[in-house]
Amino acid sequence: MKITAALVPEKGASFVLRDLTLADPVGDEIRVRVVACGICHTDVSSRDQVYGTPMPAVLGHEGAGVVEAVGPKVKAIKPGDHVLMSFDSCGNCPSCRDGQIAYCWHHMEMNFSGFRYSGTAWDVPSPISMAVDGVETPVAGAFFGQSSFATHAICSERNAVVVDKDLPLEVLAPLGCGMQTGAGAVLNTLNPAPGSSFAITGAGTVGMAAIMAAKIAGCAPIIAIDMSADRLKLALELGATHAINPADGDIVQAVKAILPAGVQYSIETTAHPAVFRAAVDMLQVRGICGLIGGAKLGTEASFEMTHILFGRTIRGILQGDSVPKSFLPRLIGLYRSGRFPIERLETRYRLDQINEAIADMKSGKTIKPVLMTGSQP
Structure with a gap:
């Protein structure tokens, strides 16, 4: 046809x-x-x-x-x-x-x-x-x-x-794709307990979905990090408790001004190696960073090895670990209830x-x- x-x-x-x-x-x-x-x-x-x-x-x-x-x-x-x-x-x-x-x-x-x-x-x-x-x-x-x-x-x-x-x-x-990736990274992959601290680098579709999912999971604080003041404002309306603009200074220091020990969980959505490094550096001991951002093939990132040695984990995440036939109906239920x-x-x-x-x-x-x-x- x-x-x-x-x-x-x-x-x-x-x-x-x-x-x-x-x-x-x-x-x-x-x-x-x-x-x-x-x-x-x-x-x-x-x-x-x-x-x-x-x-x-x-x-x-x-x-x-x-x-x-x-x-x-x-x-x-x-x-x-x-x-x-x-x-x-x-x-x-x-x-x-x-x-x-x-x-x-x-x-x-x-x-x-x-x-x-x-x-x-x-x-x-x-x-x-x-x-x-x-x-x-x-x-x-x-x-x-x-x-x-x-x-x-x-x-x-x-x-x-x-x-x-x-x-x-x-x-x-x-x-x-985008919505289930961000939400699934929180609800399927990391599955944080209520009260867990969370930071999300990048407040695009995937990052915003992760922010809404972190709120659904009962996380606090939820820290949104983005260059756009408008997106940070919306992130605060959708569930973030704090907003950080990298234009204002070092984002790791800004996160640790909120939580001196660092966050339990971070999600990196920007695919920029320097931001990925920061998302790992802001983790507390035994913290987990979920990598979502899709970089160009061959892109490399570097990390301080001793920092990772203290039980910190870097977890690659595709599609939010979703099985769409079961996870999309779950997200639709959250949408119907006004929570997503x-x-x-x-x-x-x-x-x-x-x-x-x-x-x-x-x-x-x-x-x-x-x-x-x-x-x-």
């Missing part, structure tokens, strides 16, 4: 709207009419080929929409269902068999190659193609198993989560405004841009 998608023609290029061809779902795949899709920094990094996604490509990995068709192996999802789309996993590697699907051994090829996983039973490189000199040519169109910067997307039953039809898909779309007000982070844009949305995100004007494809439930 013909679809409209925001295509990246080459590394670093602006997105352009193109009419493309989407294949029918096969195997355990489903076709989704996309209603909304969040924009994540990972989309921008992948546009710039930081993780090797080939071009041309259709990106987008926080899609939400309505199921239109299903493949013959789909068991529990049917046309008309409303779904959120998340990251993909193979289901068969040691991590997946242990229920740790965020650490699927095939994570990079399944989510960043732009093509269907090579171990599947069918031999179709990508569900999306474009006409080049009259010949349909494959486009990298299975980004995170969805490529949802489009009016329609193909995902699998594995990475689709059915949600109630009364829920606003345009609000919930970003749960599939993700709508306060979001700004809507049309699909043809994608470049403007990315510019606003990079400038800090917008925390979480959400693209509306023009099709409604």
Whole structure:
């Protein structure tokens, strides 16, 4: 079928709207009419080929929409269902068999190659193609198993989560990556006891989700660290008890002015090595730093070895250790109760405004841009 998608023609290029061809779902795949899709920094990094996604490509990995068709192996999802789309996993590697699907051994090829996983039973490189000199040519169109910067997307039953039809898909779309990453790092990975001290470096989507989750967990104090005064103000409204701007001085000293022994937990979302070092340096004895920020491949960071020797832990975290089919319903329950007000982070844009949305995100004007494809439930 013909679809409209925001295509990246080459590394670093602006997105352009193109009419493309989407294949029918096969195997355990489903076709989704996309209603909304969040924009994540990972989309921008992948546009710039930081993780090797080939071009041309259709990106987008926080899609939400309505199921239109299903493949013959789909068991529990049917046309008309409303779904959120998340990251993909193979289901068969040691991590997946242990229920740790965020650490699927095939994570990079399944989510960043732009093509269907090579171990599947069918031999179709990508569900999306474009006409080049009259010949349909494959486009990298299975980004995170969805490529949802489009009016329609193909995902699998594995990475689709059915949600109630009364829920606003345009609000919930970003749960599939950024929101579950920040919230899951707190609620799934670190699982702090009430009263635990917490610091979060970076108050973007992931950091704000972590702040809200830390409040839900009963942490105190909760220290937000960011360069933006506006974001720090919002962080205080969403659950932070203290706000630190690095422009005002050394952030480790600022944290220790609040807690002389340091914090029990920190989360690093910025992907800057110097900030990562600070997030570790601000830990108390036996403290844990969760690394979330995705840096360019090959980026290195240095640490003072004796500081870490005193029981401090650095824990890498992908997707908030989430199993979306169970964790997204938990976050939706918190959203329904008013305890996870993700709508306060979001700004809507049309699909043809994608470049403007990315510019606003990079400038800090917008925390979480959400693209509306023009099709409604």
